[in-house]
Amino acid sequence: MEATRKSKQRDAILQELQGRRDHPTAEELYFALKDRWPALSLGTIYRNLTQFCQTGQAQRLPGRSAEHFDATVQPHAHVLCLQCGRMSDLSLPPPLFDELQQQAEAEFPGELLEIKLQFNGICAQCAAIPQKAETPAAMRQGSE
Amino acid sequence: MEATRKSKQRDAILQELQGRRDHPTAEELYFALKDRWPALSLGTIYRNLTQFCQTGQAQRLPGRSAEHFDATVQPHAHVLCLQCGRMSDLSLPPPLFDELQQQAEAEFPGELLEIKLQFNGICAQCAAIPQKAETPAAMRQGSE
DNA sequence: ATAATAACAGTAACGATTATCGTTATTAAT
DNA sequence: ATTAATAACGATAATCGTTACTGTTATTAT
Numbered sequence: 001m002e003a004t005r006k007s008k009q010r011d012a013i014l015q016e017l018q019g020r021r022d023h024p025t026a027e028e029l030y031f032a033l034k035d036r037w038p039a040l041s042l043g044t045i046y047r048n049l050t051q052f053c054q055t056g057q058a059q060r061l062p063g064r065s066a067e068h069f070d071a072t073v074q075p076h077a078h079v080l081c082l083q084c085g086r087m088s089d090l091s092l093p094p095p096l097f098d099e100l101q102q103q104a105e106a107e108f109p110g111e112l113l114e115i116k117l118q119f120n121g122i123c124a125q126c127a128a129i130p131q132k133a134e135t136p137a138a139m140r141q142g143s144e
Numbered sequence: 145m146e147a148t149r150k151s152k153q154r155d156a157i158l159q160e161l162q163g164r165r166d167h168p169t170a171e172e173l174y175f176a177l178k179d180r181w182p183a184l185s186l187g188t189i190y191r192n193l194t195q196f197c198q199t200g201q202a203q204r205l206p207g208r209s210a211e212h213f214d215a216t217v218q219p220h221a222h223v224l225c226l227q228c229g230r231m232s233d234l235s236l237p238p239p240l241f242d243e244l245q246q247q248a249e250a251e252f253p254g255e256l257l258e259i260k261l262q263f264n265g266i267c268a269q270c271a272a273i274p275q276k277a278e279t280p281a282a283m284r285q286g287s288e
Numbered sequence: 289a290t291a292a293t294a295a296c297a298g299t300a301a302c303g304a305t306t307a308t309c310g311t312t313a314t315t316a317a318t
Numbered sequence: 319a320t321t322a323a324t325a326a327c328g329a330t331a332a333t334c335g336t337t338a339c340t341g342t343t344a345t346t347a348t
Contacts, residue, residue, distance in 0.1 A: 040327095043329080043330085044326080
């Protein structure tokens with residue numbers, strides 16, 4: 001009992017997640033699928049994402065406010081832009097991860113199940129956008 | 145204007161955070177300080193923790209449900225026990241972090257402000273505790 | 289002392305996520 | 319093919335960590 005059954009919605013959600021190179025939040029997936037699945041519920045997204053994470057078909061990544069999801073579970077790094085909130089992959093040399101894992105296991109007396117390496121910063125696009133002025137003086141020189 | 149003023153509560157919160165080797169959540173700090181500061185408000189904890197993070201006196205770390213706070217901001221790794229939720233430090237060789245940072249900067253066209261390396265797993269204490277039985281058969285062999 | 293206001297305690301509001309509940313759809317057995 | 323059992327759904331309420339608001343207190347400068 002408690003067998004997992006087939007579901008068109010679940011297939012669509014996983015396919016959408018796997019087909020993206022960014023790492024969408026539940027809400028982003030919801031809007032991306034709304035066109036093809038007008039009756040889709042946000043609860044269904046969350047329910048299935050949780051299941052994916054439990055079965056090793058996805059992992060959660062901490063974002064600014066909401067969590068992001070990634071269908072690639074093999075160790076790799078991420079970058080989160082603190083400005084726009086977008087998350088992207090960062091492919092560091094796999095041997096680096098092996099070394100991190102080894103060093104960590106050598107020091108930690110327990111079981112290490114997952115490794116998360118995340119850089120937070122400002123992406124090139126956001127860095128190019130002039131920021132909100134901090135002082136009245138700066139505002140007078142600004143573009144608006 | 146907007147100058148930051150002295151505050152006994154803020155000092156107490158920062159001191160408590162700095163004095164701990166674990167990385168408490170806002171609520172944990174709250175209960176830890178309640179004895180000495182009976183009138184302390186949870187909002188005050190959050191308000192000051194946010195300020196600490198803005199001024200570089202602390203950093204946020206993603207936990208199971210709530211966020212954890214760490215008064216040490218220089219790059220180091222963490223382990224989160226998915227069972228008990230406790231977070232602890234993991235001191236990997238600093239050169240490793242330098243290499244991670246270099247590799248990341250070489251690949252990412254933007255500004256990398258912080259690096260978070262976190263392992264999730266099961267700590268030794270929790271691993272020693274017999275888990276909830278999964279089957280009726282296993283329950284009959286269990287300790288309760 | 290007095291005035292200005294940052295920071296407080298208390299509490300309401302918010303937002304992401306989870307749980308509930310009645311209905312639908314998948315699966316297996318008849 | 320029907321039927322029965324129930325996993326999964328859509329809709330919505332509840333939860334909970336966090337933030338925002340409000341009137342009061344305490345710090346700082348005058």
